[in-house]
Amino acid sequence: MKGFLTVLSAAALLSVSCSKQKADLILYNGQVYTVNGAFDTVQAFAVKDGKILATGNTEEIRKSYTAPEEIDALGKPVYPGFIDAHAHFFGYGQSLQDADLREAKSWEEVCGRLTEFAKTHPDGWLTGNGWDQNDWPGKQFPDKTKLDQLFPERPVFLTRIDGHAAIANQKALDAAGLTKSYVLTGGEIVSKNGKLTGLLIDNATSLVENKIQAPSPQQMEKILMDAQQNCFAAGLTTIDDCGSNYELVNLIEKMQAGHKLKMRMYVMLSDHQPNYDYLFKRGAIKTERLNVRAFKVMGDGALGSRGACLLHPYHDMPDKSGFLLSNPEHFEAIAKKLAEKNFQMCTHAIGDSANRTILKIYNKVLGGKNDKRWRIEHAQVIAPEDFDLFGKANIIPSVQPTHATSDMYWAADRLGPERIKGAYAFKQLLKQNGWIPLGTDFPVEQINPMLTFYAATIRKDASNYPEGGFQKENGLSKEETLRGMTIWAAKANFEEQEKGSIETGKFADFVILDQDLLKASPAQILNTQVLKTYINGEKVYEKK
Structure with a gap:
């Protein structure tokens, strides 16, 4: 009789097992922020073939599905994989090979x-990046005197942050x-008393940088892999790589096909004729991990180096107003060409004059409401x-919250007390279309999405400055910020139907954190750690 009951029990278990749908992975016992339209939270989801099969509570998911791999989230928060809507993936990987000059407190340092x-690093060019004269006593640009003394026989090229x-x-x-020195469009070769100081602004930098030997294919692969490793550790699963060339796209495509490079990439090609020729001939590229349908155009320089193009002179240097990096006719010609070919135009614009120039061109070419999702990268001073020129033609302001908390120490000096009110105005920009993508611009800023979340919501930097927050009225809510780092960033890339939220049919890209950003105190946000990162249901990072 006992043997008969054992057989019956086994048969019952087999029947229950057979009635379950097969999945590859089940996550349960989590605080899962789906970031769907209703901003629902669930406890569990099942994954099959790299996509979300179903979401729900732990009991119903485990009752309905069986999988060879299960993750007990132990009540930890789970979010869609973070998307950085504006970064320089290859540039970041390349910066890891250079001297790190970030946060140096003086030229001597x-x-x-x-x-x-x-x-x-005894051979070849000596390169470094990340210096910022705004962090130094006197805030003055350096000259080459000390470099000439230290390295008289070795070329040195150091890029500002x-x-x-x-x-x-x-x-x-x-x-x-x-x-x-001589006059060039969109740049300056700085001289003093008729002698070159070694300082190069915007387009002038390429005159020297182009002489540095390009990395070999093997070095390029290492650069990409180093960048990927650090991004996965930060919980990033998609990167918008802004301003690459078509040769890099070919390498990324090759590495992804070989399952070596697993990061999802949204690549904007830079504003150079060979890139246009390449993509116009080939057409938009779309795979599960690579999307190339956009061009990154440079409107003006940066506020920190006074290259941002302003409507009125700099408050702290009345003889300068910055400059456009190309003439307006160039921007309009590119806009018309991209509209005709149905590609996305993404233009770097920092100063209020540059933003006005590009916004008016966009509005003229787009002709009102549309779904082309053309972007202004940074949209820093408006x-x-x-402001209403964004909404009139559905132009997307793609912003980086940590720029506000990095620049706030000196931005008012550059802009003056009135003009600063229209700078880093994320809430005003959000109102234009009802959504806004967020990024970091790494390696200009750190890659850590927690810093993005903190800067957007608290409007302070990591040292808890300033008390009360910087222009707090333009801070975003925690829900808005999480959307900006996930579903809205996906939407800026025409990818909201496949990623950016944990919903049935979407890619199983998700992260598990040790603290809940939606409930954490400001100090807890800064200390939040990524425990695990998954792409396509595959674990690509786990905290040791």
Whole structure:
């Protein structure tokens, strides 16, 4: 009789098992923020073939599905994989190979770091990035004198944190054949008393940078893999790579096909004729991990180096107003060409004059309401009367919250007390279309999405400055910020039907954190850690 009951029990279990639908992965016992339209939370979901099969409570998911792999989330918060809507993926990986000059508190500290770096990197050009004169006593740009003394026989090229200025020593200037200053569109070769200082602004930087030997294919692969590793550790599952060339796209495509590069990439090609020729001939590229349908155009420079194009002179330097990096006719010609070919136009615009110029061109070419999702990258300083130009033609402001908390120490000096009110105005920009994508602009800023969340909601930097927050009226809510880092970032890429939320049929891209950003205190947000990152239901990172 006992044997008969055992057989019956086994048969019953088999029947229950057979009645369950097969999945590849089940996550249960979580606080899952789906970031769907209703901003629902659930406890569990099932994954099959890299996509979300179903969501619900733990009991119903485990009752309805069986899977060889299960994740007990232990009550931890689970979010859609974070999407950085504006970054420089290859540039970040490349910066990891250079001297790190970020947060140096003086030019002397920069030179000291560079000297130490040179000891372990003795050959070829000496390159570094991340210096910011706004962090130094006096806030003055450096010149090449000290570099010439330290490295008289080795070319040195050091990029400012925003990528819009650089300092080169004499050896580097010689390599570029630069002997005197001259007028060029959208840039400045700085001289003093008739002699070059080594400082190069915006378009002038390429005159020297182009002389640096390009990395080999093997080095390029390492650069991409290093960037991927750090991004996965930060919970990032899609990166908008802003301003790459078609050769890099070919390498990314090859590495993804070989399952080596797993990061999802939304690549904007830079504003160069070979890139237009390539994509116009080939057509938009769309795979599960690669999307190439956009072009990144540079409108003006940066506020920190006074290259941002302003309607009125800089408050702290009345003889400068910045400059456009190309003439308006160029921007309009590109806009008409991209509209005709049905590609997305994404234009860097920092200053209020640059934003007005690009917004008016967009409005003219787009002709009112549309779904082309053309973007203004940064949208940093907007004149009060120009905000509605975003909504009139459904233009997307793609912003980076940590720029506000990095720049706030000196932005008012640049802009003055009135103009600063229209800067980093994320809430005003959100109202234009009802949604806004968020990014970091790394490596200009750190890649950590928690800093994005903190800056957007608390409007302070990591040192808890300023008390009360910077222009707090333009902060975003926690829900708005999470949407900006997920579903709205996906929407900016025409990808909201496949990612950006944990919903049936979408890619199983998700992260598990140790603290709930929606409930955490400000201090807890800053200390939040990524425990695991998944792409397509595959674990690509786990905190040790």
